[in-house]
Every structure is written in C-alpha cells, then in structure tokens.
Amino acid sequence: MSSKMEIWLKCGKDSIQLPILPASYNVTRDAGHETVNVQNLGDVTILGKRGLSSIELESFFPNKDYSFAAYKKKQSPWEYVKKILSWQEKTLRLVATKTKINMQVVISSFSYGEEDGTGDIKYKLSLMEYRTPKYTKPKKKKTSKTAASTTKKNIKQGTKRETSKTKAKVHVVSGNDTLWSISKKYYGTGSYANKIYEANKTIIERTAVKHGFRSSANKGVNGWWIFDGERLVIP
Structure with missing residues (x-):
C-alpha cells in the first residue's frame, strides 16, 4: 500500500x-x-x-x-x-x-x-x-372542479406569457473564439464549455465536416474546432 x-x-x-x-x-x-x-x-x-x-x-x-x-x-x-x-x-x-x-x-x-x-x-x-435532500410529500387538498379548472387555465396562460418573453441567447463565432472563451464570457467561467457544445452539437459537428475535419474533436475535447459565422445557442 x-x-x-x-x-x-x-x-x-x-x-x-x-x-x-x-x-x-x-x-x-x-x-x-x-x-x-x-x-x-x-x-x-x-x-x-x-x-x-x-x-x-x-x-x-x-x-x-x-x-x-x-x-x-x-x-x-x-x-x-x-x-x-x-x-x-x-x-x-x-x-x-x-x-x-x-x-x-x-x-x-x-x-x-x-x-x-x-x-x-x-x-x-x-x-x-453533497447531502441527500429529504422530502415529505404533502397531503393533497380537496378542490372543487371549478377551482381546479381555473387553476389549470391560469397556469397555461402564465406559461405562454413566460415562453413568449424568454428568448435564447445566440453567440456568433468570430475571431479567436473557443467554447472555453464563450463560456467565460456568458457564465464567468470556462467550465460550461461542454454544456454549450451539447446544446449545439449538431451544428458544430456539421460545420467541422464541411471544413474537412472528421469531427470537431481534438485531443479528446469535443468542440475544439469551431468556425466564424456559427450561431451558437447559449443554454
């Protein structure tokens, strides 16, 4: 030992x-x-x-x-x-x-x-x-059909409003951009580079192939190769 x-x-x-x-x-x-x-x-x-x-x-x-x-x-x-x-x-x-x-x-x-x-x-x-959270399921309250219907309607309306207001951030690749630097820009740390790759995997891989690469990976890191003009969604 x-x-x-x-x-x-x-x-x-x-x-x-x-x-x-x-x-x-x-x-x-x-x-x-x-x-x-x-x-x-x-x-x-x-x-x-x-x-x-x-x-x-x-x-x-x-x-x-x-x-x-x-x-x-x-x-x-x-x-x-x-x-x-x-x-x-x-x-x-x-x-x-x-x-x-x-x-x-x-x-x-x-x-x-x-x-x-x-x-x-x-x-x-x-x-x-990490401490495993303990959760006690609350007892269900009886509600009238009218109240339940009104609640569901309000939830749907609220969800539609929130969806219409929320717009995903889009970053257009340029210059010496890397997934690490893009992550640093939007999150304050480069540790979310893989998260950005997963959210844009299809376009990153497709563009890499168009530029003659087998994939976007290099040295085992996905998204190493990205190119000017790529529009990446920031999750």
Whole structure:
C-alpha cells in the first residue's frame, strides 16, 4: 500500500487519481448560525445546524512524466479535463488517503488552461459537500372542479406569457473564439464549455465536416474546432 497521500475522485464505477498532488488544500465548513437584533438586547446569535463543507484543489494535469508525480503518465491532460467536465452534473466521492476526507461532493466550479507551453494543463477544482435532500410529500387538498379548472387555465396562460418573453441567447463565432472563451464570457467561467457544445452539437459537428475535419474533436475535447459565422445557442 502506498505510503503517500492519494486523492481520488470517484463517479459510480469510474474514477481518477489526481496525478500531481496539490501543494495544499483548504476545507471550509459554514456554521449556519444567524445574528438577529432583539429590542432591548441588541444583537444575539441563533445557533443553527452545520452547513456544507467545501474544498478547493489547485494543481495541474501533466503532459509528460515527472519524478514527483503520484504515478507514471497514463493519459493526456485533456482526457482528465474531458472526464471532469462530463461529471459536472453528477455526484462524486472525494477520497484523500492518510486523511479523514471521504465524502460525497458535487463540482461547484472547474477552470483550466495552458500557460507555459509545456502542454501541462493547470486547473482549479472547487467541490461542495453533497447531502441527500429529504422530502415529505404533502397531503393533497380537496378542490372543487371549478377551482381546479381555473387553476389549470391560469397556469397555461402564465406559461405562454413566460415562453413568449424568454428568448435564447445566440453567440456568433468570430475571431479567436473557443467554447472555453464563450463560456467565460456568458457564465464567468470556462467550465460550461461542454454544456454549450451539447446544446449545439449538431451544428458544430456539421460545420467541422464541411471544413474537412472528421469531427470537431481534438485531443479528446469535443468542440475544439469551431468556425466564424456559427450561431451558437447559449443554454
């Protein structure tokens, strides 16, 4: 068994071990207390139940073997990126051996990019503890047929109004646009690049083929090739 700490992310039967350990990590847990002002007493604290823990990991995915790596290079840096992007809407388990960290989490944010020309991909991964919500189904209230009919009618009318007011954002590709930069523009982070790709998969793949490519993918990342004039829906 390894004498060094290992950090694992597990999603069902799939998993990855971080190849380069972060220099450090920080775990934050909100207390959930509340401060209120009471007449004649001033501020008082109302004790609350514990909040959710969060943890931030910052390191890089190596493009070559390094002597300080947790294990020899098994795949390209982009394979790690692709897998983490595919896990953004799933619950994961974070395990750090040699510590007490073993908890169910979700991805709060994931940013990545190349900086020094080595091919290594630096990243920052923010994780939030996931606690399964408990839900008690409310008892049904008896309503008259007239009231039920009126409610359904109002819901349909409200839905039509909302639909007519809501217009999807459209981005026209130009210059040095990438899905990562487009995601950064509209969401403040590049971690939604894969979400934009999935929403525009048909047009992105069709345009890539028209330009002589087999697909839009490069280095295992879908949507790598996009072209001026493409109109992409921002979901």
